[in-house]
Structures are given as C-alpha cells and as structure tokens.
Amino acid sequence: MDKELAIDCCLLAGRLMMEAGAETYRVEDTMKRMANSLELPAAHSFVTPTGIIFSPGSPHHTKLVQISKRSTDLEKIALVNAVSRKLSTGQSALSEAYQELLHIEKANVMFPMWLQIFSAAIASGCFLILLEGSWKDVPMAILAGGTGFTVAAFLDDLTRVKFFAEFMASLVIALISFFAVSFGFGQELDKIIIGSVMPLVPGLLITNAVRDLMAGHFVSGLSKGAEAFLTSFAIGAGVAFVLSF
Amino acid sequence: MSWFVQAILSFLAAFGFGIIFNAPRKMLFYCGFVGMSGWLGYKVFHNITGDAVQSSFLGAFAVAVVAHLFAKRFRTPMIVFSVAGIIPLVPGGMAYNAMRHIVENDYLSAITFASEAFMISGAIAMGLVFAEVIIQLAFRKRTPRFYTKN
Numbered sequence: 408m409d410k411e412l413a414i415d416c417c418l419l420a421g422r423l424m425m426e427a428g429a430e431t432y433r434v435e436d437t438m439k440r441m442a443n444s445l446e447l448p449a450a451h452s453f454v455t456p457t458g459i460i461f462s463p464g465s466p467h468h469t470k471l472v473q474i475s476k477r478s479t480d481l482e483k484i485a486l487v488n489a490v491s492r493k494l495s496t497g498q499s500a501l502s503e504a505y506q507e508l509l510h511i512e513k514a515n516v517m518f519p520m521w522l523q524i525f526s527a528a529i530a531s532g533c534f535l536i537l538l539e540g541s542w543k544d545v546p547m548a549i550l551a552g553g554t555g556f557t558v559a560a561f562l563d564d565l566t567r568v569k570f571f572a573e574f575m576a577s578l579v580i581a582l583i584s585f586f587a588v589s590f591g592f593g594q595e596l597d598k599i600i601i602g603s604v605m606p607l608v609p610g611l612l613i614t615n616a617v618r619d620l621m622a623g624h625f626v627s628g629l630s631k632g633a634e635a636f637l638t639s640f641a642i643g644a645g646v647a648f649v650l651s652f
Numbered sequence: 653m654s655w656f657v658q659a660i661l662s663f664l665a666a667f668g669f670g671i672i673f674n675a676p677r678k679m680l681f682y683c684g685f686v687g688m689s690g691w692l693g694y695k696v697f698h699n700i701t702g703d704a705v706q707s708s709f710l711g712a713f714a715v716a717v718v719a720h721l722f723a724k725r726f727r728t729p730m731i732v733f734s735v736a737g738i739i740p741l742v743p744g745g746m747a748y749n750a751m752r753h754i755v756e757n758d759y760l761s762a763i764t765f766a767s768e769a770f771m772i773s774g775a776i777a778m779g780l781v782f783a784e785v786i787i788q789l790a791f792r793k794r795t796p797r798f799y800t801k802n
Binding site: 533 | 668672674676679691706714726728734735745752754777780781
C-alpha cells in the first residue's frame with residue numbers, strides 16, 4: 408500500500424470536513440479511523456480551526472495543512488463521512504477513496520443562491536410568528552430577512568471580512584424595519600428585527616464550540632467560541648447603531 | 653396560537669435553515685422534523701413552567717435525541733440534523749433586548765437580559781450534551797476497538 412497516498416488521503420479528508428464546519432472531535436475521530444484502516448496504527452492528529460497537524464508515525468514525516476476558509480456545508484461533511492466509512496469497512500480501496508475525496512473537493516454541491524435567499528426570507532417570517540409577533544408584520548420580516556441575508560452573502564464574497572459583512576447586514580435589516588414601522592407598514596419594530604436577524608445567528612458555531620469544549624478540545628472550542636462571539640457582536644452592533652438614533 | 657400552526661412554522665424554519673446550511677437533499681425533511689420536535693418540546697414545557705431556561709434545556713434535549721436517532725438510522729453525522737433544529741431555541745430575542753437597553757443607557761435591565769441569554773445558551777449546550785451521553789450509554793457497542801494489537 409502506498410503510505411504517502413494514505414497520509415495525503417487522511418489529511419484531505421480532515422481538511423474537507425473542517426472547511427465544511429464539522430466538529431473538531433469528529434474530524435480527529437474520522438482521521439484516526441481512516442489511518443487505522445490504512446495500516447497507520449501509530450497515527451496522531453491535532454486539529455484546530457486554522458490547521459491540521461498529522462503525524463503518521465515513524466518512518467513517515469509529520470505533515471501540516473492549512474485551513475483558510477471555513478463555511479457551513481453539511482452535505483460535504485456527510486459525503487466525506489461516507490467515504491471514510493466505506494474505506495474502513497473495506498468496501499473501497501485507497502486510490503478510489505482518494506479520487507472520490509478529490510472529486511468532493513472540486514464539486515460545488517451548494518444550493519443555488521436564490522434558493523438560499525428565499526429560504527432565509529421564509530425562515531425570518533416563520534420566526535416572527537414563533538416569537539409571538541403579529542401576522543401583519545410577516546411581509547416586512549420576509550423582506551428584511553431576505554435583504555439582510557443577501558447583503559451578508561454579497562459582502563462576505565466581496566470583502567472576505569465576515570465581521571464587516573454581518574455588521575452591514577444587520578444594519579440594513581434594522582434600517583428596513585425602522586422605516587417600515589415609521590411609514591406604517593409594520594407594527595412592532597423589536598419583533599421584526601429579531602425575526603429577520605435569525606438567519607445570521609451563528610448557530611453552528613455556538614453548538615460546535617460547546618461540543619468541542621465538552622469533548623476536551625479546548626483550543627478549538629475557545630477559538631470557535633471567539634468566532635461566535637465576534638459574529639453576535641457584529642449583529643448586535645449593527646442593530647444598536649440604528650436604534651441609537 | 654394553535655399548536656398546529658406552531659408545528660408547521662417551526663418545521664418550515666428548520667427546513668429553510670437546512671437549505672441555508674446545505675444539508676443533503678434527502679435529509680431536508682428530517683431536518684425540519686428535528687426542528688419541529690425541539691420547538692414543540694420547548695413550547696410544551698414553557699406552557700407548564702413558564703421558565704425559559706428549563707424549557708430550552710428540554711428543547712435541546714429533544715433535538716439531540718431525535719437527531720441522534722436519525723443519525724443512527726441514516727448513517728449520517730448527527731450534526732446534519734441538530735444544527736438546523738437548534739436554531740429556533742437560540743435566545744435571539746433576549747440578546748436583542750440586552751443590546752437595545754445598552755443603547756438606551758439602561759445598563760441594569762441590559763445585564764438582566766444578557767444574563768438570561770447566557771443562561772439559555774448554557775441550558776441548550778447542556779441539553780445537547782446530556783442527550784448525547786445518555787444515548788451513547790444506551791447504544792454502547794461491544795467492539796469499538798481502534799487500536800488492534802497484533
């Protein structure tokens with residue numbers, strides 16, 4: 408068996424999962440399982456949100472990969488998980504698994520942007536009612552939520568600074584809601600803003616941060632917690648900026 | 653508001669979040685179901701006790717249990733189901749109110765809201781972890797040996 412390819416395969420799987428937003432403990436677990444099925448029993452990995460260090464054991468060299476972009480892509484996690492499962496049950500060979508991982512890396516499996524914006528808008532409307540808002544405010548929440556999500560996605564793509572994108576998005580949401588209420592299209596300013604801001608809330612980061620902390624991965628847990636705090640702060644600051652006038 | 657409407661809306665919201673987080677197409681329906689069970693669990697308990705912290709714990713517990721069952725059933729990572737389900741429980745309203753009172757220079761009320769938001773986040777985390785531990789104990793396998801000696 409080609410050991411260098413086996414090491415690359417483990418690292419690629421780990422990087423893909425981490426970039427797609429998997430929990431750190433799951434990434435380490437997957438890499439360890441793969442390494443064991445690829446006859447690297449002494450392998451160790453150290454996974455953080457910004458890079459993975461993988462030591463396959465002597466006589467092979469320790470390798471490191473950098474993780475520069477992180478997003479949420481649950482389908483990618485599921486696909487990589489399936490590849491690792493097939494590899495460890497012996498259903499597929501190493502070269503096959505590696506090809507499959509390369510294919511997953513290149514493939515763009517995201518839903519189209521218009522559908523994402525549409526579902527963010529619908530979810531905003533649903534949250535407004537779940538949080539005991541009135542049905543009359545639903546159109547404004549749908550408008551504000553959809554626009555806010557679009558602004559966040561567009562600015563994140565353009566500037567690559569997440570904090571700025573989220574700040575501007577919640578600013579736009581608060582402005583739309585404010586004008587909607589002052590021109591009589593909406594009734595409760597608070598409820599409209601809370602409902603529309605929901606698609607921006609860092610739910611995955613919060614859950615993952617806590618899960619990682621509880622699993623004993625303190626470095627990843629704290630850094631993901633910091634990312635979640637920064638995002639919440641950006642959202643809060645954007646809303647507060649409008650409310651303060 | 654009727655329970656039926658609540659169920660439909662929380663299902664739709666979690667389904668929408670499944671699309672935003674790019675959950676696998678076939679799993680979207682189950683993402684919605686997980687979100688619905690979490691929200692209904694939260695709402696039922698909230699009607700009984702009126703305490704947001706305890707009900708958030710129970711809601712997150714329900715989310716994790718249902719997500720784990722689906723994860724076992726479809727052999728998919730649990731995170732696919734739990735992420736979208738947890739979103740309706742996030743204390744967005746509390747955090748918003750805290751922010752609003754800070755802007756209005758009413759720091760005492762702001763701290764009240766902020767600490768409640770913090771407590772709710774902690775309760776959600778505890779619910780998730782408790783459910784996972786209990787399920788792991790229930791479904792414990794006999795042969796998860798990663799280091800085989802030979």
